[in-house]
Amino acid sequence: MLTWDVLRRRGNFYIEHTVKGLPPVLVFDYETVVDGRTLERPVNYLLLRIRPDPAHPTDNAKRPIVVVDPRAGHGPGIGGFKADSQIGLALKNCYPCYFMSFTPRPVEGQTIEDVAHAEAFFLAKVAELHLEAEDRPVVIGNCQDGWAVAMLSAAAPELMSVVILNGAPLSYWAGKVGKNPMRYLGGLLGDLGGGIFDGASLVSNFEQADRPTPTSRSPTTFSTRWTRRPSGSSLSSAGGAGTSC
Numbered sequence: 001m002l003t004w005d006v007l008r009r010r011g012n013f014y015i016e017h018t019v020k021g022l023p024p025v026l027v028f029d030y031e032t033v034v035d036g037r038t039l040e041r042p043v044n045y046l047l048l049r050i051r052p053d054p055a056h057p058t059d060n061a062k063r064p065i066v067v068v069d070p071r072a073g074h075g076p077g078i079g080g081f082k083a084d085s086q087i088g089l090a091l092k093n094c095y096p097c098y099f100m101s102f103t104p105r106p107v108e109g110q111t112i113e114d115v116a117h118a119e120a121f122f123l124a125k126v127a128e129l130h131l132e133a134e135d136r137p138v139v140i141g142n143c144q145d146g147w148a149v150a151m152l153s154a155a156a157p158e159l160m161s162v163v164i165l166n167g168a169p170l171s172y173w174a175g176k177v178g179k180n181p182m183r184y185l186g187g188l189l190g191d192l193g194g195g196i197f198d199g200a201s202l203v204s205n206f207e208q209a210d211r212p213t214p215t216s217r218s219p220t221t222f223s224t225r226w227t228r229r230p231s232g233s234s235l236s237s238a239g240g241a242g243t244s245c
Contacts, residue, residue: 024048024069024101028087033098034125041114042107047122050087050097057094063135063161064096064126068119070143086140096133098126100145106196116152123159136161143167 017025024030029051036045052058067086090097100122107114126137139160141149146168153163 022103024099026050026087026099026101028091030099033129034122036102036118036122037107039118039121041110041117043110043114043118044103044106045115045118045122046101046103047125048099048101050091050099052094052097053091056092058096059094060096060130060132061134062095063133064098064130064137065090065140066098066100066123066126066137066160067140068100068142068145068149069102070145086142096130098122098137112148115148116155119148119152120156120159127159138162138164140164140166141168144169146170 017023024046026048030048031051032046033049034047036043036047065086067090087097087099100119123137123139127133130137136158137160139149139153139162141147141163143166146165147170149163150165150168150170153160
């Protein structure tokens with residue numbers, strides 16, 4: 001009965017959230033600066049400005065911090081689902097803070113290159129709004145979007161000062177033929193989804209990468225196990241909100 005009640009509540013929450021238009025699920029007040037769907041190359045991304053806490057007014061001399069939403073699912077995760085998060089720590093230390101969010105479904109025909117163009121436009125906009133800041137924005141890329149931010153930083157390093165990548169799978173697509181299943185699952189599941197790779201499939205891959213069952217892991221394992229250095233990788237990822245800000 002408890003299981004069925006949880007499923008019922010989850011379904012009701014999803015319906016209520018859908019009726020509201022699927023807004024970003026941040027716990028912080030925010031305002032939309034740029035809607036990516038209005039750009040020349042439209043995407044389902046949004047640039048949000050996080051309104052500061054009156055107890056910690058923004059110091060505009062500090063370089064702005066831009067947190068990029070994880071690409072798996074529809075939620076800020078470590079970025080801003082509670083006060084003790086990347087956004088929360090940035091606000092507490094009086095940094096101007098922005099958040100790149102996205103809606104659950106992509107704009108028809110959008111590509112990862114379109115997303116990169118949108119994120120570059122967002123960062124240029126943040127810099128334009130903070131001409132008096134000490135330096136260019138700090139960009140925090142979480143999970144799959146850490147991978148996208150890494151590509152953007154290589155293509156346009158002038159847009160950012162520091163890049164922080166948390167749990168970003170930078171090496172998995174470069175695995176060996178016949179050995180690394182994500183090389184094939186990404187394309188296969190994208191084809192089965194009509195060109196859309198469902199975030200639920202990504203989470204399933206996370207579970208497959210760690211053999212112990214979810215019931216045998218501690219509650220903190222999922223958020224920390226990605227701090228291990230992947231074989232053959234020159235970069236390691238960081239886990240936990242405390243190391244992100």
